[in-house]
Amino acid sequence: MKNYKLTIHMMCLVLLLFSCSERIHDYHAGFVVDEQGKPIDSALVYEDLAESHVTKTYTDSTGYFKQKRQALMDLIVAKEGYLTDTIKVVWHQAGETTEYSPIVKKDSTKIVLKADNAKQRSTIVLGFYSICCGTPNGEELLKYVGMFIQHHDLKDVKITLVSGLGKEGEHDFLIEIPTITKMQKAVFLENLKNLAKMAPKKNSDGGINVSETENIKGRYTNSDRLTFKEIDLKSLPNE
Missing domain, CATH: 3.30.70.260 (ACT domain)
Structure with a gap:
């Protein structure tokens, strides 16, 4: 009986931990805009992977992009006339908790590119x-x-x-x-x-x-x- 109760408690604990873990998409999605909030068309979006494994995506006229995620690597966003931005997708807090960027959790994340004024x-x-x-x-x-x-x-x-x-x-x-x-x-x-x-x-x-x-x-x-x-x-x- 004790073993049965222990098993039930362990199962509940596992379910609790699983339910508390963050759900992330198997893709990146969001909008790329300028500092005035205007959509940036044809911005290049790709993961920071070896060149042979890179899949490139471009934003549409509304600045939106959606790309199948290959890994949890940094995401790079580039457009001529703007400073290239690197989006960190995942990081660890004090080596204990894992945090994920909104870019793999929802589809409406906005990435703001700053104008290159050099x-x-x-x-x-x-x-x-x-x-x-x-x-x-x-x-x-x-x-x-x-x-x-x-x-x-x-x-x-x-x-x-x-x-x-x-x-x-x-x-x-x-x-x-x-x-x-x-x-x-x-x-x-x-x-x-x-x-x-x-x-x-x-x-x-x-x-x-x-x-x-x-x-x-x-x-x-x-x-x-x-x-x-x-x-x-x-x-x-x-x-």
Whole structure:
């Protein structure tokens, strides 16, 4: 009888301990937002595992992600223009109790990425090319460039028109920016690329390539046949 009672007590103790243990998901889930609470689209999310075992996931337009968990390793969240964040998934308190991040306990956890405000030098190239009958109209792009410089109060920006790249008016605009944050650059490039896609082509089959370069001299190997003209920022198109 005593053994029976002891067994019952042991079973109750085990059930009590089991019921008190935290239930965690077999996946990570949550929302990635900026410091203003706005969702961050296409943020990269992955576990801190060896490269051969990493499964990468990206947030959707609402900033949401859900990823099957392979282990209880740290979770890394990255996005250009933001500081990469490492989320600790599990840790131990005084070597006795185990704590789990909300990211494996519920689906609504918010991860806030801070903007990377470190400034750097950047040279953006607007490359106007022609397949037939001339290059597209880039007035809207240049108008946006002027507005962007003014809005962000960017100093000592230099814009150079490089002409003579082809027989149908092919040319480049080099936009040299001494100091710009990663976030500003990411926004600048994205908007320029969108405007380039919508640039009026008239009878042209050409287009506008938007890119960044670190080697201006290497880009123009036949510079003796080209013309380089610095553009007065005040002459840029405006509203």
